[in-house]
Amino acid sequence: MFAYILKRLFMMIPVMVGITLISFIVINLAPGSPTDLQTELNPKMTPEIVEKLKKHYELDKPIHIRYLKWLKNIALLDFGRSFSPDGRKVIEKIGERIPITLTINLLSIILIIVISVPFGIFISVKKGSISEMLLSFISFIFYSIPSFWFALILITIFGVYLGILPISGLRSLNYSNLSLWGKFLDLIKHLTLPVIVASIGSVAGFSRYMASNFDDVLRQEYITLARIKGLPENLVLRRHALKNALLPVITILGLSIPGLIGGSVIVESIFSIPGMGELFYKSVMSRDYPVIMGMLVISSFLTLLGNLVADICYAIADPRIRLK
Amino acid sequence: MKRNSFLKDVFRRFFIKKVSLVSLIILVLLILASFLAPLIAPYEPDLINVDEILLPPSLKHPFGTDALGRDVFTRVLYGGRISLLVGFIAEGIAILIGIVIGSISGYFGGRIDNFLMRFVDIMLCFPVFFLILSIVAYVDPTIWNIMLILGLTGWMPVARLVRAEFLSLKEREFVLYEKVIGVDNLSIIFKHMLPNALNPVIVSAAFGIAGAILLETSLSFLGLGVQPPTPSWGNILTSGKDMLGVAWWVSFFPGIFILISVLCYNLVGEGLKDALNPKIYE
Numbered sequence: 001m002f003a004y005i006l007k008r009l010f011m012m013i014p015v016m017v018g019i020t021l022i023s024f025i026v027i028n029l030a031p032g033s034p035t036d037l038q039t040e041l042n043p044k045m046t047p048e049i050v051e052k053l054k055k056h057y058e059l060d061k062p063i064h065i066r067y068l069k070w071l072k073n074i075a076l077l078d079f080g081r082s083f084s085p086d087g088r089k090v091i092e093k094i095g096e097r098i099p100i101t102l103t104i105n106l107l108s109i110i111l112i113i114v115i116s117v118p119f120g121i122f123i124s125v126k127k128g129s130i131s132e133m134l135l136s137f138i139s140f141i142f143y144s145i146p147s148f149w150f151a152l153i154l155i156t157i158f159g160v161y162l163g164i165l166p167i168s169g170l171r172s173l174n175y176s177n178l179s180l181w182g183k184f185l186d187l188i189k190h191l192t193l194p195v196i197v198a199s200i201g202s203v204a205g206f207s208r209y210m211a212s213n214f215d216d217v218l219r220q221e222y223i224t225l226a227r228i229k230g231l232p233e234n235l236v237l238r239r240h241a242l243k244n245a246l247l248p249v250i251t252i253l254g255l256s257i258p259g260l261i262g263g264s265v266i267v268e269s270i271f272s273i274p275g276m277g278e279l280f281y282k283s284v285m286s287r288d289y290p291v292i293m294g295m296l297v298i299s300s301f302l303t304l305l306g307n308l309v310a311d312i313c314y315a316i317a318d319p320r321i322r323l324k
Numbered sequence: 325m326k327r328n329s330f331l332k333d334v335f336r337r338f339f340i341k342k343v344s345l346v347s348l349i350i351l352v353l354l355i356l357a358s359f360l361a362p363l364i365a366p367y368e369p370d371l372i373n374v375d376e377i378l379l380p381p382s383l384k385h386p387f388g389t390d391a392l393g394r395d396v397f398t399r400v401l402y403g404g405r406i407s408l409l410v411g412f413i414a415e416g417i418a419i420l421i422g423i424v425i426g427s428i429s430g431y432f433g434g435r436i437d438n439f440l441m442r443f444v445d446i447m448l449c450f451p452v453f454f455l456i457l458s459i460v461a462y463v464d465p466t467i468w469n470i471m472l473i474l475g476l477t478g479w480m481p482v483a484r485l486v487r488a489e490f491l492s493l494k495e496r497e498f499v500l501y502e503k504v505i506g507v508d509n510l511s512i513i514f515k516h517m518l519p520n521a522l523n524p525v526i527v528s529a530a531f532g533i534a535g536a537i538l539l540e541t542s543l544s545f546l547g548l549g550v551q552p553p554t555p556s557w558g559n560i561l562t563s564g565k566d567m568l569g570v571a572w573w574v575s576f577f578p579g580i581f582i583l584i585s586v587l588c589y590n591l592v593g594e595g596l597k598d599a600l601n602p603k604i605y606e
Binding site: 015019140144263269 | 534
């Protein structure tokens, strides 16, 4: 097991270098110097920002030297300082927002599993029945729904007309006066709509994936054996099929992390939640380049880390992987 | 039991076929309506009328009017041009890049394959929406730039599909014979192997267009897409989002149009998958 983890960690190094390289290319996208492009095309640029930009990128030096220097800074977690008036360190600004976004993502993943595992099994077992086709069609609608529009509908219904759920931020105004239990409930209420919006698009995909896994498992010989042995169908599905069909879901959940982090831009800006997505959106709107760059690198490292965790979980759950 | 599940299967396939056919017809109508908007639309898209501000849907204004008294139905028709065109072209670019990289990777194998697939892995590590927004922060949000950005960030799944097809085609006899008689690599790849590898690409194109439409409308919604006064589904929706309690129709109708077009593309993709994949008929 230890050897497997070590091998996976080792394999991550070239990918991490690749991520920084592509991020660096994104900064240096345009011909000429990046500051020229930004100043000529962007009416929002002020002279101070141009100066800061030039200093930040050290444009007098050749490109490979700049890249190596930038890489060295990143290795020390130094992403520079934000261009916004507070001028704080980029790593601090991003760091304080990571837990919020990861919490929402984690809750979304739980919600996705809770809905799509039973639904996937339902699709697989009842394939072709009217109820399955109807539910599949409905799940297709949710798969196709634009998340921001869905969020606005939920806000109108639950926030404006029914007035039972808060529609922005993470805390009520009277948060500090609430009891511990009250604080918890308050947080849950604020997270309900964002988590639903963040997960809704993935449910259909996961259910179908789960269904096709379940189909595959049901064709295996040990399932036939269990049936021949005379086990009741219910027991065959629950005891023998479910566990094996759940395995590949771990990997898929790992792969869904970039989508969830990317989606946080929409969810967090609609519900004014101070997470990574909201910070990223603000930084793009105010052209806060150090924050944009830092966010691009950190979010893809998080994705890589998520994949690693998923792979390790898979290896723990399925010994065959470790031995390969 | 066997017979029963066979009947169910036939029923299911028939149902899917009908649904995807209807979806295709709706899509064609939507595309026609938005590109013939000047002929169909009852008003001018930018006609401001201060006497008719925020009117609810009626016979005169089927989708109501917005805060400047513009007809929402007209604007939604014109807005469709942007979203539908961007989705189509962006996915076209993604497929072109994906085919080139995937076929080279699968055909030549070895080091080239290793290098290109690591590149795909790295690209897939970036949260796509973050990558798109970072590039948007540096360039002007014109319709062409947005198509290009969506294409450049969306080709990876296509490349993987094409590569997988090429890996299995490479072992087939017709490819071996062509190599033996000295047909050049480019002809083998593009004239002989590619046509045999296209089925999964066509299926993924339908789903890809749906995804690209969602991304474009998300960008417009955030104010980073095609800029107003040019109407796009995303920016019409945004213009109504602060008046949901007073004038729900401004945001509701563009949203419904996005949903319908994305849903139809996905359902067409589903139908194509069924029609082009002989494996499920076994």
